[in-house]
Amino acid sequence: MNENFKMVATTMFGLEEALETELKNLGAQEVKPGVRNVSFRGDKGFMYKANIALRTAIRILKPIKTFKVFDEEDLYEGLQKINWEKYMSADSTFAIGAVVNSKFFTTNSHYISLKSKDSIADYFRHKYHKRPNVDVKHPDVRIHVHIQKETCTISLDSSGDSLHKRGYRTSTNIAPINEVLAAGLVLLSGYDGHSNFIDPMCGSGTILIEATMIACNIPANINRPEFGFEKWDDYDEDLYFKIQDSLLKKIVNPQFKIMGFDKAPSAVRKANDNIKSANLSEFVAVHHVNFFNSVKEVFGSTTILFNPPYGERLNIDTEEFYKKIGDTLKHGYPDSKVWFITSDIQALKYVGLKTSRRIPLKNGDLDCRFVRYDMYAGSRKAKKNPIED
Structure with missing residues (x-):
């Protein structure tokens, strides 16, 4: 025993x-x-x-x-x-x-x-x-x-290579988000598969893939080629496959829409390549769409979560960019819980919306905030909730 x-x-x-x-x-x-x-x-x-x-x-x-x-x-x-x-x-x-x-x-x-x-x-x-x-x-x-x-x-x-190396990512953009951080953002947002999910700036699709694996209850590292413990003298292969099979039996199909947008055709291709590598193509749709020209086209409660450009990826007019984020959310995305991570904490004032949560995080060496905005389907005053600390 x-x-x-x-x-x-x-x-x-x-x-x-x-x-x-x-x-x-x-x-x-x-x-x-x-x-x-x-x-x-x-x-x-x-x-x-x-x-x-x-x-x-x-x-x-x-x-x-x-x-x-x-x-x-x-x-x-x-x-x-x-x-x-x-x-x-x-x-x-x-x-x-x-x-x-x-x-x-x-x-x-x-x-x-x-x-x-x-x-x-x-x-x-x-x-x-x-x-x-x-x-x-x-x-x-x-x-x-x-x-x-x-x-x-x-x-x-016991892990060998870092567990962020899931084994599904074949294509990346500049400064792709770490898979562990991406999964952490999804979990911190409270998303569990019981609502629609949109990443409106999806890049190579890491957040989308981690969200889909959470929605489907797919083990995070099922695509990895090996773990460190497999080379240990006491490695029990039968026990390993028994544990793996028990986890695979708990996988479910998502009941709500999961989708990503990106304005760059190359990003859409990379995201689809990675989604295919993770065996998730039937559950996720990626569209060639500029978020700033979009509106919400899915019905019901929706979690929006994204990783906009900042830090080493910042090649934008900060004030204009963050203002566009706020305007697009206000006019196009009612009945949504919106989360995004940024290291440009001062730029958040340009969004023009009040955050309901701010969580301190690190992305590499960058000090970041993971912020939430609540977008309401009807009157803001009629549906106002107490602001969370």
């Missing part, structure tokens, strides 16, 4: 609550949110399930050792005391990632990775006169070193 153990799911700033909810809904135990991570407990089967199903996780880590560190020698010695034969051999390949947030270490994370690599290689060289090789692209074992103040946690990375 598989025993429960502690795991840590890492995520992006601002998505911790969404990841916490995902884990609880999936059946995790002792779920505790942190900063850019959520810890929990589960067994080997749950580790497989978390990797396959979680939408807002970047990696699923399995901690194996924690010790105090005040300098590089402490790190080297601490790694030497781990029984590495439990996890790899001298014939294995390995890679190390590191995150450091400590006044005791002024060196960068890359240097800590190199120091850790030396310690593990020396461990095997001293005992077996042979050292494992480093393979940063396709290692047998990925090891994660996390130093927070004076505490060092060594973990096995």
